[in-house]
Amino acid sequence: MRIPRRSFLAAGPALSLAAVDPGRVAGASPPAGASSFDPWVEVNPVHLRHNVAEIRRLAGGRPILAVIKNNGYGLGVVNVARVLETDGAVWGFAVVKLHEAMTLRDAGISKPILLMGPASEAELDDVTRREIMPMVYTGVGPVLDRLASRLQRAIPLQICVDTGIGRVGIPYRDAAPLVRDLAGRKSVRIAGIMTTLTEDVEFDREQLRRFSALCDDLQREGVGVGRRHAASSYGLFRNAGAFLDMVRPGMAIYGVYPEQEFRGKTLNLRPAVGLKARVIYVKRLAPGDSAGYNRAYVAKQDVWVATIPVGHADGLPRSAAQGGRVRIGGRLYPLIAAVSASHSIAEIGADRTVDVGDEVTYFDAQDGSRPEDLGAACRTSVYDLTMHLNPLMPRVVLQD
Ligand SMILES: *Cc1c(COP(=O)(O)O)cnc(C)c1O
Numbered sequence: 001m002r003i004p005r006r007s008f009l010a011a012g013p014a015l016s017l018a019a020v021d022p023g024r025v026a027g028a029s030p031p032a033g034a035s036s037f038d039p040w041v042e043v044n045p046v047h048l049r050h051n052v053a054e055i056r057r058l059a060g061g062r063p064i065l066a067v068i069k070n071n072g073y074g075l076g077v078v079n080v081a082r083v084l085e086t087d088g089a090v091w092g093f094a095v096v097k098l099h100e101a102m103t104l105r106d107a108g109i110s111k112p113i114l115l116m117g118p119a120s121e122a123e124l125d126d127v128t129r130r131e132i133m134p135m136v137y138t139g140v141g142p143v144l145d146r147l148a149s150r151l152q153r154a155i156p157l158q159i160c161v162d163t164g165i166g167r168v169g170i171p172y173r174d175a176a177p178l179v180r181d182l183a184g185r186k187s188v189r190i191a192g193i194m195t196t197l198t199e200d201v202e203f204d205r206e207q208l209r210r211f212s213a214l215c216d217d218l219q220r221e222g223v224g225v226g227r228r229h230a231a232s233s234y235g236l237f238r239n240a241g242a243f244l245d246m247v248r249p250g251m252a253i254y255g256v257y258p259e260q261e262f263r264g265k266t267l268n269l270r271p272a273v274g275l276k277a278r279v280i281y282v283k284r285l286a287p288g289d290s291a292g293y294n295r296a297y298v299a300k301q302d303v304w305v306a307t308i309p310v311g312h313a314d315g316l317p318r319s320a321a322q323g324g325r326v327r328i329g330g331r332l333y334p335l336i337a338a339v340s341a342s343h344s345i346a347e348i349g350a351d352r353t354v355d356v357g358d359e360v361t362y363f364d365a366q367d368g369s370r371p372e373d374l375g376a377a378c379r380t381s382v383y384d385l386t387m388h389l390n391p392l393m394p395r396v397v398l399q400d
């Protein structure tokens with residue numbers, strides 16, 4: 001979608017609220033009457049599907065459990081699920097927050113949804129009724145017996161094993177008895193077993209040995225463990241041995257290389273997420289004039305600067321003013337002074353080459369500036385860049 005500045009100025013607000021996805025995170029109502037200057041997030045469905053096809057190719061046709069936690073890494077959890085719901089390469093979706101799992105079902109998503117986050121017994125009741133698959137790692141067998149008898153069917157679940165991340169998951173040494181216990185219950189169907197790698201190349205191999213030994217031993221006993229999975233995006237690039245029965249990437253789906261050194265390698269990823277806004281003010285500073293709190297920037301000569309309504313409350317890291325650049329009218333301009341809550345400032349130079357209403361790209365879901373560029377320029381993780389995008393910002397899904 002391209003909205004030329006002229007038509008924007010002539011036609012008034014460029015973003016109709018109809019373009020704003022109604023099914024964003026639960027609790028986030030559309031910003032009534034959002035200004036057309038305000039920042040918005042663009043989502044490119046063609047690139048999402050392209051990235052999934054690339055991942056499938058690399059993973060040798062294995063199914064993909066698409067991780068869409070944290071508001072779909074900023075793109076909008078429902079936006080991503082709707083695009084990938086009909087993609088045959090995607091087996092299902094994984095989220096961490098219960099409300100996101102519920103939001104997906106409310107939006108009519110019917111593929112498997114794995115809830116990787118916590119749920120109380122009462123919440124598990126809702127979870128299983130909505131056919132959301134819990135990730136379990138404690139002795140929940142008796143609870144599942146009760147829920148299954150109410151539902152009159154077995155409850156599919158995934159077992160999480162801690163092979164070294166030390167976060168959630170049953171420690172691998174203690175895992176076999178839990179798996180046997182769950183496998184022995186009529187109330188349970190073990191759909192899969194998973195572990196999270198620490199993304200330390202050496203130690204990942206040890207983790208996989210622990211995981212495989214556990215699964216192989218259980219299978220030899222006749223205990224079915226379902227699909228085994230371990231590979232995040234990092235695993236896709238670094239560890240073909242982790243592909244197992246299913247891959248479990250997040251960031252790669254959004255077309256963003258998780259590390260600078262992976263760029264252009266292994267997978268041809270196209271960025272599916274963009275952050276844009278419009279210039280709200282252009283002014284000339286004379287030598288000695290300043291910009292930003294604490295006079296973070298002082299002009300050395302006559303210079304034009306542009307104010308853009310994107311700040312750290314929108315998710316732009318404060319460090320973006322130290323090295324980050326934005327694209328306006330095809331040219332890159334450095335961000336200067338400081339990122340405040342709702343504003344950033346670009347240094348335009350000696351000539352007034354930008355206007356109020358010009359579109360500003362922080363990163364682009366089409367071609368041009370990638371999130372990795374902004375991340376590298378201001379030494380910020382790309383995970384922070386996309387996942388911290390304020391969920392209240394309008395999301396615009398580009399046309400296929
Ligand atoms: C977030 C997450 C992933 C995906 O990680 P990426 O680095 O975004 O590919 C996979 N597995 C688990 C358990 C996660 O929490």
